Amino acid sequence: VKVVESGGGSVQAGGSLRLSCTQSGFATRTQSWAWFRQPSGKERECVATLVHNSKDTQTTYADSVKGRFTISKDNDKNTVYLEMTDLQPDDTAMYLCGWRNGWLTVAASLEAKRYNYWGEGTQVTVSS
Numbered sequence: 001v002k003v004v005e006s007g008g009g010s011v012q013a014g015g016s017l018r019l020s021c022t023q024s025g026f027a028t029r030t031q032s033w034a035w036f037r038q039p040s041g042k043e044r045e046c047v048a049t050l051v052h053n054s055k056d057t058q059t060t061y062a063d064s065v066k067g068r069f070t071i072s073k074d075n076d077k078n079t080v081y082l083e084m085t086d087l088q089p090d091d092t093a094m095y096l097c098g099w100r101n102g103w104l105t106v107a108a109s110l111e112a113k114r115y116n117y118w119g120e121g122t123q124v125t126v127s128s
Contacts, residue, residue, distance in 0.1 A: 001025040001117045005097045008122030011087055019082040019122060021097030029054045032104040033080045035071065036112055037093035037124075044096070049109035050080055060106050064090075087126045094121040 007019040021033065030053040038044040048071040051058040059071055070083040084091065098115030108114050 001099070003097055003099050003117045003119040005095065005119040005122040008095060008124045010125040010127065013088055013126055013128050015087050015126070016083070016085045017087065017124060019084065019095055019097075019124075020079055021082075021099075021119060022077065022079040023099045023117070024078065026101060028101045030101065030103050032100050032102060032109055032115070033071075033073070034098040034109060034112075034115060035080075035082045035095060036098060037091075037095045038121075039093040042093075044112055046110045046112070047095070048082060049104070049106075051104050051109055053103060058106065058109075060109055084124070087124070089126050089128050092124060092126050094123050096121040 002024045005021050032051045034049040035047045036044045037047050047062050047065055048069055049060045050071045068086045073080045097119045100116045104114055
């Protein structure tokens, strides 16, 4: 299984970016995805999660990004996106994508230890 993120970069406050996370090597209808971020010298925190099967989709957001970030999935490409708008300097971090087979509850989906596979991350830098 391989997980690869892309789309990071440097923007000014108020700007937007779209991150992508693609999983390959494991075909399954039920998947759990998450975007975490880790500012330099700080702990990793969950930003958004998306859990889906053939019928339902469950999304969760950290309070700090609600209304600004949107997580979505392209099933044909097996790719999850994180659309980030109104970016602020506090959003500066390495953004990492986690993936696992199967359904995670809302509470479980927020825990990094639940994900078996991770990408290497993509850096987002927001200047004031």
